[in-house]
Every structure is written in C-alpha cells, then in structure tokens.
Amino acid sequence: MYSIYHFFAFLINVRSELSSVTKLQDYHFNSVPLAYRANSNFPSLILRMHKGYSWPGGEFVEIIDSDSYNVPPFESHIPTGAMSFDMLGHDRKAKIFKSMQAAGEVPGWINEREVYYLIRGRNSGNCKICLVHGSFFEDRVKPEHYVREALQEVLSDCLEEQTLSHDQFNMLSRIFAQEIFSEQFRKVSLGAVEFRLWIRTRANLGANLLSSFYFPIIKDNTLNLVVPHYPEEKNAYRMQKLRWTLSASTLEQGEKIFIKHPQKGDYSVLSYAL
Numbered sequence: 684m685y686s687i688y689h690f691f692a693f694l695i696n697v698r699s700e701l702s703s704v705t706k707l708q709d710y711h712f713n714s715v716p717l718a719y720r721a722n723s724n725f726p727s728l729i730l731r732m733h734k735g736y737s738w739p740g741g742e743f744v745e746i747i748d749s750d751s752y753n754v755p756p757f758e759s760h761i762p763t764g765a766m767s768f769d770m771l772g773h774d775r776k777a778k779i780f781k782s783m784q785a786a787g788e789v790p791g792w793i794n795e796r797e798v799y800y801l802i803r804g805r806n807s808g809n810c811k812i813c814l815v816h817g818s819f820f821e822d823r824v825k826p827e828h829y830v831r832e833a834l835q836e837v838l839s840d841c842l843e844e845q846t847l848s849h850d851q852f853n854m855l856s857r858i859f860a861q862e863i864f865s866e867q868f869r870k871v872s873l874g875a876v877e878f879r880l881w882i883r884t885r886a887n888l889g890a891n892l893l894s895s896f897y898f899p900i901i902k903d904n905t906l907n908l909v910v911p912h913y914p915e916e917k918n919a920y921r922m923q924k925l926r927w928t929l930s931a932s933t934l935e936q937g938e939k940i941f942i943k944h945p946q947k948g949d950y951s952v953l954s955y956a957l
Contacts, residue, residue, distance in 0.1 A: 685730060685733060686730065686738050686742070686928075687814075688928040690730060690742075692929050694801075695906065698955060698957050701812055702812065702904070702957045706748060707803045708727065712728060715728075716730070717729065717731065718783045718790070719782050725760045728744040728746070729741065729742070729779070730744065741793050743796045744801055745798070745799075745800050745801070747800055748802075749802065749803065749804040753804070753893060754891050756885045757885075757886075762798075762800070762821055762884065763817050764798055764819075765798060766795065766798050767794045767796075768780070799814055801813075802815060802893065804893035809904055810903070811902075811903060811904070811907070812906045813906075813908075814906075814908050816909065819909060819947070819950060820886050820890055831852070834856060892909065901942065902954070905955060905956055906954070907954045907955075908952065908953040908954075910950065911949075911950055911951070937954060937955050938953070940952045
C-alpha cells in the first residue's frame, strides 16, 4: 500500500540528502515505489495505485527547485489541486500510459489525481523543502480564461474584424485550454506539424510558501508537509493516515503548525528539522 503520506515518510528519512543534492530533480527517487518518472514536463513523478483502499494513491508530484526563497514560475502547466490525464494532452497522456503499463500499472483506473509539489528553496546557505498540496497555488481563474485572453490579443492582431461568434470563441478557448500541458505533433500529407502553446504562471506573492515575509512560521532548514486544513472529521482521517505511515516517535518529532493562505483559509503543516 502506498500514497503521498508514504512518500512524505520517505522524504523524512532522506531529508538531509534532499537539502544537499545539487539538483533536486536528479535525486534517486527510484528507491520509492513509483509508477512513472520524467526528467522534464509535468508530472515529475506518479505514485503507484492500490485498488481496494479508500486512499488508493496514484498522486501526481511535480519537483520544483529554486535558487531563492521565491517559488519559480510554473512553466509546463497551470498549478492545480487535482488534474485528469486528459488535461495533459493526447501525446503526453499516451506516453505516460505506455510507461505506467510497462511498470505494471493500470493508469486509467483513476483518471483524476491529486497534485502535490515538492519544492526546494535555498537562500544564503539555508534551505526550505515543502511537499505542498496543489490547491495552495491554484488560481480561482480557470485555464481557459488565460487562453481566452491570449487568443483575444492574437486575433485582434491578425484579424481586421472579429469573425468568430461568441460560442465559437468559447469553444476554441476550451480546446486550447485542454492542450496547454503538452506539445502536439501531427503527421500530415506533406510532412509533419508540431503545435505548442506555452503558458507560464507565477504564484501569487501572498502564496509564496518559501517567503519568510509572508510565512515566517515555516522556518529555515525544515522539511514540511502542507495540506488544506479540513473540517474536524476529515482532519482526523488524515491524522489516521499519518499514524499508519509514520512511527509514533517520528510523528512526535514533527512540529504541527498552521498557516493562513491569503485567499483559501488555513493549511496544516507538519514540519521537521533538516
């Protein structure tokens, strides 16, 4: 049985190594049960699934490294708390499915997966590492709104007058929004065509988890699990998961704190010294 909580337990055991490795992306996560790993493009890791359990695993994990205490831009996708394989685009989805099947997974069993970001920031010899639920960076604006604004500018440059109806324009926005996470390659009669649409988004300054100004309670040289602070019953269920995956002594070593997102309320943090 494996899940994001087991992954965090693994991180606790190797946290000193994570702070010192030159590139976090190059760390040997292959020692963790993974269904998929990529050196580029989202997601960096996909955890294995377990049928028959109420928390089956299979989460997406994106690895992000920063040479400062600023969360760098999200370059291959718009950050989110959950994502379906369909949102990755046809070509990337097919590539990931093939790799997961080779690893003995049935990728389509759960289409939508929770998304976590493993973020490391380093500043003046200090380090902060956070495994954070993607909802922390999620914008209230849906992806198609970003695409819609871009299309409006492109079309205004290319067309003397608007020739698309409102419904047609909305349809194009939805189509492009579904494909923003992948490169599209198509063979045609006279050769081949590659389509790319690249959206680069930055976290809201108030959601810069590494910032000592906005979140001083997240200390230097710590490893942190950051998840939404749910209603009491759901929080109790999450603590039960942590007790299943961490020894009592390890759980006691962690400092339990709360931070307030500027737009989304409280988040729970379990913090360990590096």
